[in-house]
Amino acid sequence: MSGVAFAGEKVKVTDITGRQVEVNVPVERVILGEGRQIYFTGALDTETPFKRIVGWRDDFQKADLDGYNIYLKKFPEMAKIPTFGGMKDGTFDIEQAVTMKPDVIIMNIDAKSATEESGYIEKLSKVGIPLVYVDFREKAMENTDPSMRLIGKLFGKEAKAEEFVKFHDAQIARVTDTLAKAKDLKKPVVFMERAGGYSDDCCMSFGNENFGKMVELAGGINMAKGIIPGTFGSVNPEQIIASNPDQIIVTGANWELYVPGGKWVGVGPGADKALAAKKLSALMQRPAFTGVKAVQDGNVHAIWHQFYNNPYQFVAVQQMAKWLHPDLFKDLDPEATFKELHTHFLPVDYHSGYFVSLKPGL
Incomplete structure (x- = not known):
């Protein structure tokens, strides 16, 4: 090579x-x-x-x-x-x-x-x-x-690829290095719902790869790690209630062409964040989330689904770290990181809307 x-x-x-x-x-x-x-x-x-x-x-x-x-x-x-x-x-x-x-x-x-x-x-x-x-x-x-x-x-374009790799790795290190230095780190249990609201089924999630791995890198415990043997799979509502996760993160995108008028959370470039938050809140009314700690505490978030299949995952890791450990990462700005990526590498301008949280101030 x-x-x-x-x-x-x-x-x-x-x-x-x-x-x-x-x-x-x-x-x-x-x-x-x-x-x-x-x-x-x-x-x-x-x-x-x-x-x-x-x-x-x-x-x-x-x-x-x-x-x-x-x-x-x-x-x-x-x-x-x-x-x-x-x-x-x-x-x-x-x-x-x-x-x-x-x-x-x-x-x-x-x-x-x-x-x-x-x-x-x-x-x-x-x-x-x-x-x-x-x-x-x-x-x-x-x-x-x-x-x-x-x-x-x-x-x-080997030099450009190397430049990208260097940026990618440095941005992940901003999270992992901080976590490594943190004393007595309490890792929250996180339930990642894959494409929540895309269908009526509950609930698709991730095993020890993809968003499941990103949760771990961001300083969390992936709730479905021991339940789903591969990268993708499902957990039943009873498992969510029994695990009582501290944080819930739902992946979403604009899937109007797949499921017109669906209950999915349309986060992504230029998304209507108020509408996305409203749809995210509605998803938490399902039986699987009744009385769950994350919902009661407002620690419910949505993130752009396409981070699961592109080389920008470091942005997701930063945003998740900020949700899971807000005090540790109060100076980290994932939006600024994503803007920098667009400025230096991508052919289009940055449009905000990739993340939404039901927690005030996040």
Whole structure:
């Protein structure tokens, strides 16, 4: 992975699964396995984030409507990028991919088993299209830095990727270093509800990865850690009542295209915070949260769901640390951190609205 590649040089890169893949770098034509991968491509191709993208999955608009519209306003050409189905749901079209003449396809690791079962890698290999895996979701805290370095190598933007990694790690250290020095740290029990209100089911959550891992980094105890064996899963209402968490954090986004008029909490860029707080409060009326300590104390918060699948998780870790340990982190400003990220790395301006709390003053 070291060294600088020259134009048109064929190199072997190692993807996040340990596969060695031959790719002509820097790549000029890229297919994104998810539209939301613009979160990391935009951090490297800051001036022209869509210049390499010849095709992408159609999830960006549905999963992050506010973010999509912000990008669309500045880069209207993105509406013309061809879209295709996903590997996981079997709607990916190899023939369509071949016509796009990509130098590489970048897939998220969660599509790996479906990709292998359908023989996509072999089929793509026969037509000379390499596929690499990145991961910002399954083991995000472990794989974000190597994923960014891999994309930097592919794009010929290794120095920029290294700059991003340095910023990412320094911002997490602002939390972990402070916690390490804290004496007699009392860690609150935190229930993370994944996409609360998206459906009537209660309640999706996280095991020891993703937002579950972010809770631990932020100085909390993830309530579902011992209940959910993998990254994602569910807990039943009785378990929440029995655990009586000190803090509740619900993930949300603008999912109007998925669940029109739903009970989800629409936090995200430019969100209406008053409406989000109202919807968050309504979610706490469900039986699973009746009489729970966090609700009685007002320690209920909502955070942008898409932090679960992009390299900006350090912002979430900072915000959660501020909620869980307000005295320790009174001088930490996650909004300022996110603004700085936008200023130095991202192609669009920062819009507030990613966090909401029912606790006065937070």
